Ligand SMILES: Nc1nc2c(c(=O)[nH]1)N[C@H]1C(S)=C(S)[C@@H](COP(=O)(O)OP(=O)(O)OC[C@H]3O[C@@H](n4cnc5c(N)ncnc54)[C@H](O)[C@@H]3O)O[C@H]1N2
Ligand code: MOO
């Protein structure tokens with residue numbers, strides 16, 4: 001039986017996204033595909049005219065393991081201001097297909113001159129063919145009719161089949177390469193596909209090492225002269241969510257190490273359940289200072305603990321050796337935590353007794369009167385194992401060893417010597433730029449020099465999170481090899497990084513300038529893969545995330561401990577951009593490397609949004625209007641306080657006027673303890689509105705209250 005191709009239809013329409021029943025296009029297009037007999041019934045989705053939502057659907061259908069052969073988009077291709085489907089789709093297309101575009105326009109022109117008013121786009125992303133169609137059912141049908149016969153062939157070729165095989169009818173092989181077939185077949189195919197694809201800075205995710213050099217498009221080389229410089233960024237603008245997804249996907253699973261129980265465990269995550277090897281207490285212990293007694297059974301009517309008793313012995317908490325059994329009719333002095341003598345079953349507090357008589361030398365108590373008459377067996381006694389039972393689970397895989405001390409106390413009290421934890425990542429921080437001067441340099445700045453503020457601020461932030469850091473210094477832009485050597489050395493653990501780092505953070509050199517060399521250096525010199533190079537956010541637009549292959553050297557033990565690929569976060573040079581993106585993108589990855597977020601991952605279909613990863617997200621009330629950016633989600637630096645009047649969290653900007661939130665202004669982060677998430681839009685976030693914020697620091701109390 002011939003296996004079928006997979007198609008998805010994306011309806012782009014503000015109206016249909018509000019009222020799905022109003023859409024007529026899916027019903028118009030489905031029969032055209034069905035008539036060909038080569039397509040599975042199409043999947044479909046409806047989104048508003050939103051670039052990010054359109055792009056997200058394309059990522060879902062073209063980049064996921066469950067990829068589709070064909071994506072048809074309908075709507076948003078005209079000249080109206082809100083029409084932005086071509087703008088959303090074009091940057092994601094890796095190989096354009098102008099022939100299909102011409103074909104569709106030519107066919108439509110036979111029907112109406114208004115066909116000239118369409119702005120269709122067609123091309124291939126990964127192995128998926130993407131075609132935009134008009135929004136009207138009639139126009140969409142005419143356009144699809146014009147190309148539908150060619151689509152199976154085009155999709156199979158896009159998916160990796162070569163044309164000779166296609167024409168000689170090697171259908172089985174082609175289908176297997178194209179990702180069609182039964183479930184198992186599909187699965188294997190995705191596996192292969194992931195290892196054969198590569199990324200040219202277009203956001204694809206497979207490792208570059210599987211790509212032959214001749215297949216690679218010429219990458220940006222700003223230093224090689226004007227003709228080799230990009231004039232528009234080739235990196236698709238991702239949503240923050242998609243960027244976080246890719247980071248999570250590329251961040252390796254955490255490594256397990258066995259370490260002694262010391263205070264250096266703070267901030268580590270337990271990798272293996274720990275069971276108590278000792279009971280606490282190990283013996284029957286007194287809870288109070290007083291007298292050990294033999295309390296009568298509560299069923300023994302008429303018996304009382306009240307009366308005068310001879311004091312037989314004294315038991316201190318640090319007693320060693322065997323204790324004499326307590327004889328009926330006697331009592332024994334005992335201190336808090338001390339073991340009860342055999343036969344004793346309860347303790348009377350010293351406050352419930354009076355001294356009756358002393359020994360002849362006057363140095364000790366001879367008889368004591370117990371005033372309480374209702375002491376019950378077990379009273380004021382901790383039974384063995386009643387705090388921690390022998391063999392019980394005391395800390396579990398995934399538990400964080402907190403600085404509060406509870407977990408370390410539990411491990412110490414049971415004599416636990418070592419535990420298995422996830423190794424915390426080691427992070428290197430490198431500043432880049434010819435203009436940079438050490439912040440402590442005593443000389444007066446000249447020309448375009450500036451003090452390196454990114455390194456100290458990023459290092460202090462990373463240290464506050466409890467990660468081991470390595471100061472990698474400053475790499476000059478010229479000669480370009482300095483940057484390459486600095487990165488190589490820190491990966492290998494030579495030079496400033498005497499042990500190799502797991503994650504490198506660089507700042508500067510990721511935008512469009514001729515000395516912005518990070519992206520080409522990672523791709524060309526280090527053979528790395530850039531998973532994204534632009535994000536729709538403010539500040540932090542050129543944030544870049546890459547992995548570089550890494551071959552460990554040295555003995556077997558150390559090589560087992562090394563990861564096979566290292567992460568590079570190349571953050572923008574502007575100081576506020578660098579700190580914001582460190583908080584937003586680097587922290588979740590470090591958390592994953594350190595073993596956090598495991599429990600949620602098992603449950604969630606979006607593991608990158610696990611609540612343990614990254615900064616805590618809370619709802620805050622705006623205390624004043626916050627201006628919105630029309631295109632990019634803004635991470636607005638703010639002070640969040642907890643109101644004592646109504647218990648809510650309130651956000652006040654660190655500065656909205658003038659340069660208040662400018663990305664060069666690191667001062668916008670001074671005093672800030674939160675990033676208020678302001679979705680792109682027109683106008684302002686209104687005073688009193690409740691929005692999401694990411695908490696970076698401690699929240700203090702206030703008397704704030706907003707009445708609208
Ligand atoms: N033509 C375009 N230009 C720029 C774009 C763009 O899209 N097209 N994006 C802008 C945005 S947004 C940002 S953010 C910056 C990012 O710049 P780079 O990452 O390339 O960083 P540099 O060019 O090296 O430096 C930018 C700025 O930051 C200062 N800087 C750099 N390092 C440090 C440091 N360690 N401590 C303090 N300050 C530092 C540097 O001196 C520059 O003033 O690009 C825009 N341009
Ligand atoms: O995104 Mo840049 O970080 O606005 O200045």
Ligand SMILES: [Mg+2]
Nearest residue numbers: 509511513516
């Ligand atoms: Mg630059």
